[in-house]
Amino acid sequence: MTVLLVALGAAVGAPLRYLTDRAVQAIVGPGYPWGTFGVNVTGSLILGFVAAWPASTAVAALVGTGFCGALTTYSTFSxxxxxxxxxxxxxxxxxxxxxxxxxxxxxxAIGLILARAIHQL
Incomplete structure (x- = not known):
């Protein structure tokens, strides 16, 4: 079941990364990799939140490993x-x-702090 959750999250994250990069390039041009920068920073924020939120392993697999893993891209950054x-x-x-x-x-770090603050409410 966990593998399916990872695959489902990745099935959303990867196309979103591609579409975001294309949309950003259409707006600002291809000179600087703003699209990759944006998805990597956004994915880091989400992953920090998920890591600090007391969620089930299913949520961590779906959002953390699947979605964030496919949304962010170290290889493209490199x-x-x-x-x-x-x-x-x-x-x-x-x-x-x-x-x-x-x-x-x-x-x-901001994602982690936000999750902890919200959880304490």
């Missing part, structure tokens, strides 16, 4: 840093990598 470096946009590559890591940790 490729985009490499692509920026190859285009000789080294400062932008370092800034993107640093901003993604810092914003991801920050978003996860």
């Amino acid at each position: 490729f985009e840093v490499l692509r920026l470096t190859q285009q000789r946009l080294r400062f932008l590559a370092v800034a993107y990598a640093g901003a993604t890591v810092l914003a991801g940790f920050g978003a996860a």
